[in-house]
Amino acid sequence: MNNNIPITIAIDGYSSSGKSSMAKALAKKIGYRYIDSGAMYRAVTLYAMRNNMVTLDHVVDCEALIASLPNIKIDFKVCDDGQHTLLNGEDVECEIRQLDVSNNVSQVAVIPAIRHALVAMQQAFGTEKGIVMDGRDIGTTVFPNAELKIFVNASAETRAMRRHKELIEKGQPSTYEDVLTNVVTRDHIDETREESPLRKADDAILLDNSNMTIDEQDAWLINKYHEAIANLK
Ligand code: DC
Secondary structure (H helix, E strand, O other): OOOOOOOEEEEEEOOOOOHHHHHHHHHHHHOOEEEEHHHHHHHHHHHHHHOOOEOOOOOEOHHHHHHHHHHOOEEEEEEOOEEEEEEOOEEOOOHHHOHHHHHHHHHHHOOHHHHHHHHHHHHHHOOOOOEEEEEOOHHHHHOOOOOEEEEEEOOHHHHHHHHHHHHHHOOOOOOHHHHHHHHHHHHHHHHHOOOOOOOOOOOOEEEEOOOOOHHHHHHHHHHHHHHHHHHOO
16 A cells, blocks of 8 residues: 555535545645635635625625736634644634524625636645645536545534534524524535535545544544555556
């Protein structure tokens, strides 16, 4: 088994399915770069909200936002408490996780020109492989040739409860009912949009982690990584 050949690992799935946590843990363990593609859509959404391009009932001024794309730079920096997202150099990690951003992000993510721009940036992050990227369309659109593809799911109630607990732990206001509504609404928009909708790639391995502990899912994933490396030979 050759552990030195860098591969591309695509982890897709439903919102709050735990895919980011498992992707991060795997990247750390095997020394790969981790990219949270959802954070990139969230950062663009925050930019739109700050610049009055989203109405209170979640209608996005697509033309203005597309015209602003050259002014939006997204990057990541590694901090003691994990990776932080930068929007034009500003650390927006905390702000992009808030429910008002969650309530607008799917509407931004349906815009084809926004998707094209972010997919190109995501592909640029992965040119040298040795990357774990999580999102909705990584195995289908961003890295269709990824050597390892995982598709994660859990019931909407399980996912909403996890997300609600996470927000409370971070001191952010949250009710379980609001989070559940957001999760179900985002699932629907993500699954039914025309441009690269959320779906399992044919060659992705399905993981339902509803009844798994974090340790169990991390062990499951590292095992799949070792199998993928062994299959390279
Ligand atoms: O993973 P997340 O919940 O932070 O993602 C936020 C939103 O971004 C999600 O509702 C859909 C969108 N998204 C996407 O359309 N494609 C991706 N590759 C990642 C996220």
